[in-house]
Amino acid sequence: MAHGALNDVFSKYACERLTPYEISLWKYLFATVLIFLFVLYSRQLLKTLHLKLHFFVVYFFIATFLWVIGLKATHLATTVIIGSAIPFLVKVISYCF
Numbered sequence: 001m002a003h004g005a006l007n008d009v010f011s012k013y014a015c016e017r018l019t020p021y022e023i024s025l026w027k028y029l030f031a032t033v034l035i036f037l038f039v040l041y042s043r044q045l046l047k048t049l050h051l052k053l054h055f056f057v058v059y060f061f062i063a064t065f066l067w068v069i070g071l072k073a074t075h076l077a078t079t080v081i082i083g084s085a086i087p088f089l090v091k092v093i094s095y096c097f
Contacts, residue, residue: 011068012076020068028061 014023048054071079 009076011071012079015068015072020065020072023068024061024065027064028057 011023018026
């Protein structure tokens with residue numbers, strides 16, 4: 001939970017100087033570099049049976065972009081409260097499906 005709050009704080013601070021596109025791009029670029037380093041360390045990370053799931057990165061990028069736009073538009077306390085409630089909302093919504 002603290003990780004999510006710190007992520008929101010850093011994103012809110014970055015929103016003062018960068019656009020939501022840039023923030024989302026840098027987050028995913030940093031994650032890609034980290035994954036590349038892990039792959040260099042262990043080749044077994046490349047083996048998967050569910051390759052289609054890797055294409056959902058586009059949806060995650062859009063979700064991160066929309067979250068940063070909302071973060072820029074609202075107060076930080078509201079965003080932290082919503083971010084803390086997301087695990088409970090996921091459980092309720094997943095029960096419906």
